[in-house]
Amino acid sequence: MKKLMSSTAAKIIGYVLLVISGILSVVSGIGIYSAMVLRFYNMEYYMSDFSMNNASDYDIFYENLRIMIFNFRYELIPVFVVALIVCISCFVFLLCAAGHRKEYQELCAGTLTKIPLDIFFIGGLFVGALGVASADSFCGIAAFLYLVLVSLPICLVVLTAFLADFKVRVKLGKWWQKTLIYYMYSFVLRIWKKIWNFNKEVFLDLPLVWKAALVVLLVWCFDFFVYTINSYSPESYIVWWVVEKIFLAPTILYLVLMLRKLQHSGEELAAGNLSYHTDTSNMFWEFREHGENLNNIALGMSKAVEERLKSERLKTELITNVSHDIKTPLTSIINYSDLISKEPCENERIKEYSEALHRQSERLKKLINDLMDASKVSTGNVEVLSAPCEADIFLTQAAGEYEEKLKEHELNLITKIPQESLKIMVDGRHMWRIFDNLMNNVFKYAQSGTRVYLTLEKIEDKAVFSLKNISHYPLDISSEELMERFVRGDKSRHTEGGGLGLSIAKSLTELQKGSFELTVDGDFFKVVLSFPVV
Amino acid sequence: MYNILICDDEKDIINALRIYLNDSQYQFFEAYNGKQALDIIVTEEIHLVLLDIMMPVMDGIETLEKIRQFSNVPVIFLTAKSEEVDMILGLNIGADDYITKPFSPMEVTARVKSHLRRFLYLGAGELKADILRIGGVELNDKAKQVMVDGENISMTPTEYEILKLLMEHPNEVFTPKEIYRRVWKDNPLGTENIVAVHVRHIREKIEIDAANPRYLKVIWGQGYKMEK
Structure with a gap:
């Protein structure tokens, strides 16, 4: 079945069968219908009333056809039923087979699917309507024949093809995107977006002064426009004025609030509160930029202060540690120089030297203590x-x-x-x-x-x-x-x-x-x- | 015979101390870290410990904490750590004295002597009548005699009166004017400078280091007091 569905020949045969059985079923259907209707109108009477004398050849042929159909009315019923079954099954087969191809396992789009859906729909309608309408130039039995043999196959084929194609589209998903309307919509949207972005960029790139000037200009233009169109009715002008103010007042208040926030954070920074963080989440344009700059300044400054404190502390620690390390050997120097100077010695010069040694080591001791104190005091430690x-x-x-x-x-x-x-x-x-x-x-x-x-x-x-x-x-x-x-x-x-x-x-x-x-x-x-x- | 333990990781310092403290009455033990010091204290009968703080293996603070668990031997810290916090910490965990390096040999000798005497001879609490005592300072009002750590100190009558006044009211701060009024029995007329001079003299006599008094404290901007 799968193989059958994916073969192109089967589809062509399907279409041919669909057309033939469609014609047959319609013709037989009409035959049965007209036979029933004719029977209703008492055939005997109708036949006797029919005058053979002033009838044309066409009328005679038509009359003979009717009689023939009437006579074969019971044989027509199975023909109609069989044709109808074939027609419907062909229709179902074609619908099912749509989208299946030999090379592909999955459902795939055919040539028809490339046509935008709405164009396809309108085109199909047009072709169908044209097929039916062109029968207008004929009359009598020729018109009937034209309708059955030309218009009907056209309509059948177009309808089946459309439905089959629609099924493929629905199955493939997002069928509405392949329509001309959608194409146009997205095209317009894209262009609009581009224009909007461009304007936004240009507007945002403008310095604050120019931005403000532009806004003021727009407000003036709006005022002027409103004034011009309402110059004869002051009441509606007042309505417009109120509407404008309802929009303007909150905007101005919001701007002022943002300014106040920035001013406050500036004050905090000036007062030395470097941990103050400006909340910029509700700000826009230059205000946000300014708020972020303030935050960065605070961050940088607190970092610098921290670094300085750290280095001062390190300096004090270094001096303290070094002093401790110096003090131990210094203790020995002081003690032993003192001991030397106290030793009985004949040599006057040795005495003099050792005294100098002792004096200077005492001085070093004082110096180290002072150095420690000075470093602690100057760092506020x-x-x-x-x-x-x-x-x-x-x-x-x-x-x-x-x-x-x-x-x-x-x-x-x-x-x-x-x-x-x-x-x-x-x-x-x-x-x-x-x-x-x-x-x-x-x-x-x-x-x-x-x-x-x-x-x-x-x-x-x-x-x-x-x-x-x-x-x-x-x-x-x-x-x-x-x-x-x-x-x-x-x-x-x-x-x-x-x-x-x-x-x-x-x-x-x-x-x-x-x-x-x-x-x-x-x-x-x-x-x-x-x-x-x- | 007194057994003195000197504990310092610097051998030269121990030697210098031995030379300065040289006395036939002293016998010295040496330790180069806290662990050795503890071992010696456990095995020998030690009367005084000179303890360094910054030492390998076990530092002075930890050593003192361990010593204080079983012994009340006088311990004098002898350290290069001269910050006030270190000094307070040392005294709080049970040191009897705190001397910073580089130390003055005379001071160390005096303090060692003082602590030994107080530890071995001057038991606490035995109060005789007419004797005022604050720490190692004793004032005998009957004999008009002042003893510091068991040694007689000679004083002028004014110095004696000032010290007596302060010792009668321990921990009380007297302004120079007040002292003048009480001792000289006269109103000071810009002459209270003399009080400060006398107090300085008393400190030089009863204190080992006049700049760092143990008993007679100067409360700057307020007055003087004897601290118990």
Whole structure:
């Protein structure tokens, strides 16, 4: 059966059989029908009424044909039935066989399938109609013969072919896509899309100013258009005006909201909140771009800050670790140089050398401790436990600690303390460290035989400490340089000290929210510390 | 005879300490890491331990934790770790003292002596009348005598009065003015500087390291106190 369905010859035979049996069944059907109708109209009467005399040859032939059909009416019934069965089975076979080909296992489209369905349908209708309509030029028995022998086969073949082809299309799926209407629809859609995309690109590529100008222009055109068409009826103009505003107002509000959002994130960034994220999901055009830029700035900045913190921490850690590692051998150096200097020895030079060794190793010890402190203090790695501290008592205590030592250096300390008590919020230990560093500088650098002034005053709402002394060495560097790490008052560096004291004092002062000022004027050296009074 | 255990991974430091602490009364044991130190403490009768923190095999912190499980021998940390956090940690887990490297030999000697004396002779708690005691500082008001770790300290009358005032009120902070009023029995008129000078002197006498006092503490910006 499959083989039969895929052979072209079988299909041709099928069509021929379909046509022949179709003609036969129609002819016999009409014969049977007319025989029944004639019988209904009493044949005897009809025949007697028929006058042979004034009848033409055609009438006679026609009459004879009728009589013949009438006489053969019982024989016509099996012919009709057989022809009809053959016709229907051919029709069914052709429908089933459609799409089957010898070379292919699957259903495949034939030549007809390439024609768009709607064209095929209209073409089939047209051919069928033409086949029927062309019978119009004939009359009588010729018209009948034409209808049966020409129009009927044409209609049958076209109808079968169309249905068979339609079946193939349906089976293959998406049959509606192979229609002219669909082609046109998709073509128009494609063109429209292209135009739209092009416009969109051009519009999006426009700078914001031009975009805004274009929108304004469109709104104006709309206004003008509405005004022109409604110039005679103010009522409908008002309706249009309201409709326009209903669209415009939310748009403008939305734009303003987006701007506000961006402004807010800008403010957050400026305030240093680098973790702030701008939500750009509801934004468009330049607004979204701007929001994303802000996000990227925040990301970059927080990354940079993180890196810096990390490197500062690493630096402090490195200094701390290195200091620990240096301290162990240094302990031995200090101890053994001390032991050497204490050994009884005849050679004066060895004594001198060992003393130098011991002095310098002690200095190295101080330097390492200062270095650690300076690195910790400058990176803010120091705990500050602020507590109320009475500045006047503090000054008394500090002065008392140093009075004797200053006398040893032939320095006269003059303190000036206000009657009223001044409270400041500081960490006492850090305050002591600051003053210790400053006073040590006084011992190292002050000219002996001069006075050292240590005063406390209340200026506005600040407690102001000041320390003044006269330098022993010429201070040939600026005050800014003096506060830097490793810078010392004497460039020749022949005094004790590491040059970290002032730097540590300054950092500690600032950690406690105070200010540190240093003035150098010739040999006159002045430090001013001020802390807010609570 | 006192048995002192010195534990440090640096042999030179141990040798230097032996030379500085050189005394016929001391017998030394050496350990180069915490494990060796523990073994020695278990087998020998040790009176004082000088312990480094950063050592191989077992560090000082872990060693001290183990020592404290069975012994209350005085332990002095001797370490290059000079940060405050390390010091607090060390003292909290049971160290009696904390000396940072590079140390001053005199200071180590003084502290070793002080701890030995307190551990072996000055039992805690036995209070005699008229004797004020804070840590290793003893003030005998009858004899007008001050002893630190069992050693007699000579003091001027003013220094004695100030120390007495502070010892009578341990942990209480006195402002310089208050001290002046109580000791000099007079109103201070910008003369309270003298109090600070005297306190400094007292510290130099009763403390091993005047800059890092154990007993007489300076509360900067507030005053002075004796800490119990």
